[in-house]
Amino acid sequence: MSVIKSPTGKKLHCKSWQQEGLLRLLLNCLDPDIAKKPKDLIAYGGRGKVARNWECLETIIGTLKNLENDETLLIQSGKPVGVFKTFDFSPRVVMAGALLVPKWATWETFYELEKKGLTSYGQSTAGSWAFIGTQGILQGTWETFLQVALKHFNGCLRKKIVLTSGLGEMGSAQPLAITGLKGIAIIAEVDKNVIKKRLLSNVIDIMVFSVEDAIDIAVEYKERGEPISIGLLGNAADIYEKLFEMGFIPDVVTDQTPAHDRKSYIPSGILPEEASSLRETDPVKYEEMFRNTIIRHVKAMVEFKDKGSVVFEYGNNIREQGKISGIDAFNIIPNFASEYIRPLFFEGRGPFRWVALSGDPEDIYRTDEVLLTLFKNDRKIVDWIDFVEKRFSFHGLPSRVCWLNFYERALFGKIINEMVKSGELKAPVAITRDHMDAASMASPYRETENMKDGSDAIADWPVLNAMLNAGCGATLVGVFQGGGVGIGYSIHSGMTIIADGSKEADFRLERALQADAQLGVIRYADAGYDKAKEIVKSTLFTAKVIS
Incomplete structure (x- = not known):
């Protein structure tokens, strides 16, 4: 088996940067510098796979390279199953992973189906090609x-x-x-x-x-x-x-x-x-x-x-x-999420990530500078960037993560796209997030434990989140099961947008980054949390809330 690493630089291997960005993220998940067991296609978390098997991986790679700009590739639990004619603004990849009918959603059933080659477990960001180490x-x-x-x-x-x-x-x-x-x-x-x-x-x-x-x-x-x-x-x-x-x-x-x-x-x-x-x-x-x-x-x-x-x-x-x-x-x-993280979700604050598809660390350091200028009065952001620049070395494609709210994500995303357009960054940037976000995770023993209105097990929100992101033009969307806590215990969604410097990417970023995080605020406002209720009434909140 040859060592897998993502391509870098400006040379395209696909028909546009939308497909190219996803290809590079997929291969980056298997970079031996960050993947747990790349020869088994496992990125992290014991069993989190990026594709069902090597044949599926090779087919996905080949399909992405030939995918037209108005086509969408469907991935069923790590297996490519079809390419459909859609629109330029549609997602290039749509995924579902490890989803089982609720009555059968157990590890035992999953293992049985996995042995038959019918499914695979993608954890969260492995299955959605957004793992960055x-x-x-x-x-x-x-x-x-x-x-x-x-x-x-x-x-x-x-x-x-x-x-x-x-x-x-x-x-x-x-x-x-x-x-x-x-x-x-x-x-x-x-x-x-x-x-x-x-x-x-x-x-x-x-x-x-x-x-x-x-x-x-x-x-x-x-x-x-x-x-x-x-x-x-x-x-x-x-x-x-x-x-x-x-x-x-x-x-x-x-x-x-x-x-x-x-x-x-x-x-x-x-x-x-x-x-x-x-x-x-x-x-x-x-x-x-x-x-x-x-x-x-x-x-x-x-x-x-x-x-x-x-x-x-x-x-x-x-x-x-x-x-x-x-x-x-x-x-x-x-649990940590309900005890310490939930108040951040009230304001749509969560794990915003960006990946330099150029492979050049300087692209990330430049975005760090812009981030620190934009949010110089936010002590947490300043301390975090200072810490991570001093203590953390890049593995695989250079990347950064910072917890930003719905307004900050959309603003910074559009600035990154403009930096790509102007040539300030050497190549496009992939913008994505973890699945542990306000609207993208239903997990009654973690993110949604002890909800104020008792809606712990309501899994509508991550499904709505994926459909909304698809409608808003995210480059990749997916719905998955079992991330973090295992089969039967969570439903969650992932999304990625490639900032390629185009006007179309501006629209994708503005709509999807706002909607993705704002839905999270609505989710918590709907559950009765006062802070979220205040935010949906603010002038920066663009979604129309139906009470």
């Missing part, structure tokens, strides 16, 4: 821990110790975010190779092999008032239990292991390299080990909370897996 989750992680600091520690994590787990593609953002906010991170990771990878990429500062060493280092840096990230080799359940038994109570406890997926979470008592074999040779034993480990893991988190730690689930559905296994912590441990 660690930075993609870093901004959301930064925002989360910033909100934790604001709510519990007067806005700063200095001298605060955060215990968490998982240094995979999603969890790898944790040490950077925590130390960026001046905190001390102890991150349990069961795979030694993953810790080494994070060391080599400067994501973590140090690796240790014993709980005692981790404590000694954390306490030393706490006394000095300096940040540090410590990668601690071992199973999360074992480490959490031992820390608690030793009387070590961190200030904050969370977890980002892939607990939502039994085939990715490693039970206590076996090494990562042994897990795959045991799943096949003795699935009953593996399931028993999984359940026992999850119980111990959740129990330790509850015990830390009882002793005064700030404890929350970080979106991996570990509470649900605990409940299935025999320990119910839903009324004890909150």
